[in-house]
Amino acid sequence: xxxxxxxxxxxxxxxxxxWQGLTDPAALRVWLMENDFEPRVGKRFILHGRENNIxxxxxxxxxxxxMLWSWVHGEGDAPTRVEFRLDSILGGTRLTLSHxxxxxxxxxxxLREGWPGxxxxxxxHLAQAA
Amino acid sequence: xxxTHEVFHAIADANRRKLLDMLAGGDFxxxxxxxxxxxxxxxxxxxxxxxxxxGLVKRRAEGRQRIYSLAPLxxxxxxxxxxxxxxxWQGRLKRLRSYxxxxxxxxxxx
Numbered sequence: 001x002x003x004x005x006x007x008x009x010x011x012x013x014x015x016x017x018x019w020q021g022l023t024d025p026a027a028l029r030v031w032l033m034e035n036d037f038e039p040r041v042g043k044r045f046i047l048h049g050r051e052n053n054i055x056x057x058x059x060x061x062x063x064x065x066x067m068l069w070s071w072v073h074g075e076g077d078a079p080t081r082v083e084f085r086l087d088s089i090l091g092g093t094r095l096t097l098s099h100x101x102x103x104x105x106x107x108x109x110x111l112r113e114g115w116p117g118x119x120x121x122x123x124x125h126l127a128q129a130a
Numbered sequence: 131x132x133x134t135h136e137v138f139h140a141i142a143d144a145n146r147r148k149l150l151d152m153l154a155g156g157d158f159x160x161x162x163x164x165x166x167x168x169x170x171x172x173x174x175x176x177x178x179x180x181x182x183x184x185g186l187v188k189r190r191a192e193g194r195q196r197i198y199s200l201a202p203l204x205x206x207x208x209x210x211x212x213x214x215x216x217x218x219w220q221g222r223l224k225r226l227r228s229y230x231x232x233x234x235x236x237x238x239x240x
Contacts, residue, residue, distance in 0.1 A: 003212060003215060004212070005212070005215050005216045005219055007216070007219055007220060007223060009223050009227070011227065011230060013230050017230060018230060021226055021229055021230050022226075027226075027229060030225070030229050031222055031223075031225035031226040031228075031229045032222055032225075032226075095223070097219055097223065099215060099219060
């Protein structure tokens with residue numbers, strides 16, 4: 001089963017600033033998940049989800065414009081790929097995020113049950129911060 | 131409404147996905163579907179049964195033949211799943227935005 005997520009977001013910040021948001025472990029902790037990330041190719045790191053850990057690896061790093069991770073949701077799963085691309089645009093930065101890969105539909109079924117809870121947490125967090 | 135689990139289970143098998151692909155091109159009798167596989171008729175028949183139970187195919191009798199056709203609606207479950215991943219990242223990017231906006235905003239000379 002194909003996973004193919006593509007998101008484009010524009011930010012009113014310089015590329016360097018957005019890059020820092022993507023590659024500073026403290027920043028990743030704030031907006032993504034608890035982690036032991038380091039911005040270097042070959043670094044294997046773990047994103048600590050509430051229900052499970054995600055095994056990741058930095059596959060490519062082209063500062064400050066592109067970063068590619070492998071993303072393994074559960075033990076034995078085929079790796080998917082998460083790519084962040086930054087382009088300088090008028091007045092800021094365009095972030096292109098893609099998450100692609102082939103996923104076992106049975107795992108898809110499991111994930112499907114996991115994400116809504118996380119999203120509810122996120123909504124609560126955002127409401128609190130506002 | 132079928133259980134989500136049944137739909138995902140049904141499409142977890144490569145041969146069953148291939149059957150769905152074939153049926154996307156038109157209706158076929160079981161015999162003809164089976165003739166295009168390297169597995170036994172009994173095996174194909176079993177796969178068709180699983181697909182039928184998941185609500186992904188319909189069958190009708192024409193003379194002595196059983197004709198199968200695609201019933202794609204339950205596949206929406208699968209699309210919803212991909213959507214949940216998209217929503218996950220959308221939520222996280224919203225958080226990235228508030229992080230970037232809050233951190234030292236206005237501190238830099240513009």
